[in-house]
Amino acid sequence: MTDGILNGLRIVEGSAFVAIPLAGMTLAQMGAEVIRFDRIGGGLDAGRWPLAPSGQSLFWAGMNKGKKSVAVDMKHPRGKELISQIITAPGEDAGLFLTNLRVRGWMDYETLSAARPDLCMVTLTGDRHGRPQVDYTVNPALGIPHLTGPEGSEAPVAHALPAWDLMAGQMAVSAMLAIERHRLRTGQGQEVEFSLKDAAAAAIGHLGMIGDATLNGDARGKAGNALYGAYGQDFLCADGKRVMVIGLTDRQWRGIVKLTQTHEAMAGIKTRAGESLSDEGARWRHRAAITQALTPWFAARPASQAGQEMDAAGLTWSQFRSPAEAVREDADLTPDNPMFSQLHQPGLGTFAVPGSPLNFARFERETPQAAPMLGAHTEEVLADVAGLASGEIGQLFDAGVVKGPHPVEQAA
Numbered sequence: 001m002t003d004g005i006l007n008g009l010r011i012v013e014g015s016a017f018v019a020i021p022l023a024g025m026t027l028a029q030m031g032a033e034v035i036r037f038d039r040i041g042g043g044l045d046a047g048r049w050p051l052a053p054s055g056q057s058l059f060w061a062g063m064n065k066g067k068k069s070v071a072v073d074m075k076h077p078r079g080k081e082l083i084s085q086i087i088t089a090p091g092e093d094a095g096l097f098l099t100n101l102r103v104r105g106w107m108d109y110e111t112l113s114a115a116r117p118d119l120c121m122v123t124l125t126g127d128r129h130g131r132p133q134v135d136y137t138v139n140p141a142l143g144i145p146h147l148t149g150p151e152g153s154e155a156p157v158a159h160a161l162p163a164w165d166l167m168a169g170q171m172a173v174s175a176m177l178a179i180e181r182h183r184l185r186t187g188q189g190q191e192v193e194f195s196l197k198d199a200a201a202a203a204i205g206h207l208g209m210i211g212d213a214t215l216n217g218d219a220r221g222k223a224g225n226a227l228y229g230a231y232g233q234d235f236l237c238a239d240g241k242r243v244m245v246i247g248l249t250d251r252q253w254r255g256i257v258k259l260t261q262t263h264e265a266m267a268g269i270k271t272r273a274g275e276s277l278s279d280e281g282a283r284w285r286h287r288a289a290i291t292q293a294l295t296p297w298f299a300a301r302p303a304s305q306a307g308q309e310m311d312a313a314g315l316t317w318s319q320f321r322s323p324a325e326a327v328r329e330d331a332d333l334t335p336d337n338p339m340f341s342q343l344h345q346p347g348l349g350t351f352a353v354p355g356s357p358l359n360f361a362r363f364e365r366e367t368p369q370a371a372p373m374l375g376a377h378t379e380e381v382l383a384d385v386a387g388l389a390s391g392e393i394g395q396l397f398d399a400g401v402v403k404g405p406h407p408v409e410q411a412a
Contacts, residue, residue: 004031004366010094010385011176012037012087013067014107016044017134018162019124019196020100021063022169027176028066029356029366035381037070037083040403042374052348056407061345064371065353070382071375071403078401080106085386088116094385095189096180098172100124109191118189120179122172127197135162138197142204143213151224164200171199231256231283233291234320241303245294246316250278256294259313265293327352341368347407376405 009032013024021036028034038046048059070086073079084106087097095116102108102123113119126133136158139145145156175192183189204210212220225234231247247253257266266277269289275282283290298306303319310317327333334352335342343353355368382388382402396402 003363004029005360005363006030006032008093009033009096009180010035010089010091011096011098014083014097014099014101016101018063018165019168020098020172021045022166023098023122023172023176024067025063025065026169026173026356029368030358031363031366034067035070035086035377035385036064036067037072037074037086038374039074040071040375040400046374054347054349056347058348061348061371062353066366066369067372068377068381069372069374069405070378071406072378073401076401078396078399082382082386082396082402083107084112084115086381087112088119089385089387090116095119096176097121098176113189113191116189118183118187119191120176120183120189121191122175122179123191123193124168124172125193125195127195133196135165135196138164138200141197142200144204146218147220147222147228149222149224151222151226153222157222164196164203167203168194168196168199226284226287229284230280231287231290233287233294235291235295235298237298237301237303237306239302239304242320243298243303243306243310244318244320245310247283248280248316250280252316253277253280253283255313255315259309259315260294260297262293262297266290269293338365343368343370345370346373373405373407375403378402378404 006027009027011024011027011032011034013020013034013036015021015024015036024034024036042060045060045063046057048057050058052058072082074083087107088095095118097112097119099107099121100123102125105111109119109121109123112121127138133141139158140156145158148159149155149157171194175194179190179192201210220228225244226232227246227248231253232245234242234244236242245256247256257263269286270277272289273282273286275285277283277286277290301309307317307319321329331337334340339354339357340352341355342350344350345353353368353370355365359365379393379397382393382396383390388396393402397404
């Protein structure tokens with residue numbers, strides 16, 4: 001493994017679900033030492049889908065690449081003490097804690113900072129009132145499913161991608177690096193607390209969606225696969241495959257018209273509409289007529305030919321694929337892409353695994369590392385981080401307070 005840009009930084013992670021595990025994994029892929037603790041037998045994510053044919057969690061393996069794992073009885077008083085010792089262990093590059101599992105009176109900033117005043121802690125909550133939330137409850141609460149789905153339909157459609165979790169995970173990375181930098185300059189620790197719902201609410205506000213709903217009510221509705229506010233549409237090709245074409249900018253729009261030789265049809269739409277299609281809002285308003293004019297061009301060509309011609313014309317487009325088709329057909333999801341490496345994950349199999357998408361000019365990209373077996377680093381962390389003697393560590397193992405490497409147990 002090469003030395004990443006965060007080499008030497010130690011971060012402890014107590015987490016579940018998506019956002020905070022993603023934050024820890026992101027920091028690990030930049031070279032930080034990330035120590036994750038879980039209860040013996042595995043935490044809330046131990047058996048989370050998707051699963052490999054073996055029954056083990058691909059989610060766990062994906063979110064915990066390159067981390068160290070400690071398995072500890074989190075209900076045992078000594079187990080709680082050990083976790084606190086690991087979090088507050090000395091070292092100028094240590095004392096950094098990521099969590100969304102805060103427990104008042106034990107695993108919280110007030111308690112932990114008493115042992116280490118310069119502690120840097122990032123805490124993610126569900127909402128600002130302290131209530132539990134996940135992406136699949138935040139999304140409907142903010143109205144997004146009412147904008148998703150076929151035009152004319154009324155049922156809300158939840159999104160398969162946990163967008164707010166992913167965003168909150170990267171916010172947690174930014175927050176941790178910001179307060180660590182402040183500590184370097186001042187010696188002062190602090191906690192950053194934010195909620196998943198606030199991360200999502202901020203995003204839709206930045207996108208103008210709160211202002212739109214305030215000023216225009218429910219004027220924006222479902223639009224299927226159309227690109228809202230400009231022109232972008234999916235088309236069925238002669239071979240039954242479907243492609244998405246984008247005409248957001250004037251250059252993209254002119255390229256579509258030129259390639260499909262629909263100048264006359266677009267001029268007719270302009271005349272009937274009484275407004276120029278060079279305006280992206282006009283393209284949105286008259287998208288049905290535009291789509292009708294473009295449809296024959298795609299219907300006359302298989303997707304491969306349409307793609308070649310669109311590439312030659314410099315258009316912005318893509319082909320609709322299932323996840324399995326994407327893995328088979330898209331070289332960007334294989335080791336042809338330097339971000340990916342073929343990796344054997346014990347108990348799961350061998351498949352392409354992504355490293356960090358970031359390219360640092362002065363550091364080589366970290367090679368993706370397999371997720372650890374649960375408890376794989378328990379003994380190492382107790383000795384090197386918590387500073388325990390070998391005899392005491394042996395007693396903890398014998399008493400069942402901690403456990404060494406073993407497969408993550410699946411929920412019944």
